[in-house]
Amino acid sequence: MxxxxxxxxxxxxxxxxxxxxxxxxxxxxxxxxxxxxxxxxxxxxxxxxxxxxxxxxxxxxxxxxxxxxxxxxxxxxxxxxxxxxxxxxxxxxxxxxxxxxxxxxxxxxxxxxxxxxxxxxxxxxxxxxSSPPGEEPVAAPAPESSTPAPAPASAHAKISVRPPPVRPSKTSRIGPMELRVGDSIALRRGIVPEPVWMQSAWLSAARRNSWYPMLRAELAYGASGIARTGVGAYRARLLEGGLAACTPLRDGVLSILAVCTGVNGGTLMSSSFEVIRSADRVRPWFAAFAAPRIALPLLEGIAFVVEGRIAVPFMRERLRFHPGVTVYEAPPAVAQVGVGLEVRLPPSRL
Structure with a gap:
């Protein structure tokens, strides 16, 4: 402003x-x-x-x-x-x-x-x-010089003797470092046949009114229900962490609406309960995602968060039962929607 x-x-x-x-x-x-x-x-x-x-x-x-x-x-x-x-x-x-x-x-x-x-x-x-009305004080004659005398200043210039105020630079408008922590519960579909309920926590950091992106780190754990088929049953658990960059934190609309993009990485653990035999499998899980979010203020420093997410896994999950029967193949994209609370920590002086 x-x-x-x-x-x-x-x-x-x-x-x-x-x-x-x-x-x-x-x-x-x-x-x-x-x-x-x-x-x-x-x-x-x-x-x-x-x-x-x-x-x-x-x-x-x-x-x-x-x-x-x-x-x-x-x-x-x-x-x-x-x-x-x-x-x-x-x-x-x-x-x-x-x-x-x-x-x-x-x-x-x-x-x-x-x-x-x-x-x-x-x-x-x-x-x-000090001067009679209508008369200006007469100055003493200046000695003759080869250089021309300066032009007399106007009446307005004589009155405006104060220098113009110094405007604050744009950098002074940048607010302090803000840290925010949050927790949410989300429903994710597309990894296994049954939906996976995810519990996640995150920490974000940004300077208000700066055009630098807001950085965010998150940790999540989720588990699915038991998916039953004609040849057996299947269950999955997912532990992942992620890093993301979000739109800058500024006053106005950008303090409520944001879009985050980043990558997730973790471990996908699955268990199959087959008619013939049971098996456990652990493999890495990596995906790139984009997540639009809305943070609605509830109280001072507390906001209600609604977040959606579309993730593209680097490797699609395939559910196979012995002897190599493919029961389920995950789609190319994973969708997630969740709600939670976000709390702003006291302002940092960094």
Whole structure:
């Protein structure tokens, strides 16, 4: 978000006259209900300003807006000196995980900006009172020189003596490292004739508002029911781990919707209970997958996750009974759908 400069449409009725304590500071304050109220913010700003309100030459308007975005509080400050030119004295944007931290920082910034605005107004009043109305002070003649004299500055340039504010770089908007852990239960079809119920846990890491992908590691275990055929029965168990890269973690839609792609690898253990003989088999299992997911916020830091998955195994499973009778051949793709919970860990300072 860009820095917002708040401008006021009101003017002081008599510029140069002293302002009363009640009208010296005009506060426009918008914040969530869990933040400090407007009276507390006003008292805090007035207590930090060095110049008493009775000595202010013109009112000063302070606008503070605090918005909540997921786990961050974003505060914007605008300060306007209510003189005939409405000089902007300060503009700020601050972010923190606690609203109280944002309020404290903005009140200190507002007090400093008010002091700067009052000092500038005092200098302008002294300059205007030292010269008769309609006349400019006459400067001493400069010695003759071969170089041409610089062109006189305009009236606007004389007043705007403050340098332009420094805009924060784009890197400052990148949030801290976020770690999330989750657990889900899913139904997977396509490995063996019966569906496999999978229990999985994962850990993901990403920087919010960065365009780098979110990295995710997962571990899962599943088992199928007993698939019965005319020549015997069959059961499978699967233990696998996986690595994936997901779409970047950003504010807005990308904080809810994501797509992950990666690979899984593990061990597929199967047992056949045949009419003629029983057999156990263990073989490696590898697959590449794509998984769209939706994370719906429930409470602060807790989300309900719905995830689908399409996986393509590197080797298709074939169910054969003695003496080489093929009972089942897995399809080229495996489908899975699951639900679970995801918890965001406290922000890291990495």
């Amino acid at each position: 860009s820095i917002a400069l708040f401008a006021a449409d009101v003017r002081a009725d008599e510029t140069g006259s002293e302002a009363s304590p009640d009208t010296a500071l005009r506060l426009v304050y918008e914040a969530p209900s869990e933040c400090v109220d407007a009276l507390g913010v006003r008292a805090r700003v007035l207590s930090l300003v060095r110049t008493p309100p009775e000595k202010w030459k013109s009112p000063v308007e302070v606008r503070i807006r605090i918005e909540r975005h997921d786990h961050l509080y974003i505060g914007r400050l605008g300060v306007v000196q209510l003189d005939p030119l409405d000089h902007p004295a300060a503009e700020r944007e601050l972010r923190a995980t606690a609203c109280l931290s944002v309020v404290d920082a903005l009140t200190v910034s507002a007090a400093i900006a008010v002091d700067d605005a009052l000092a500038e107004a005092e200098r302008a009043a002294i300059t205007s009172s």
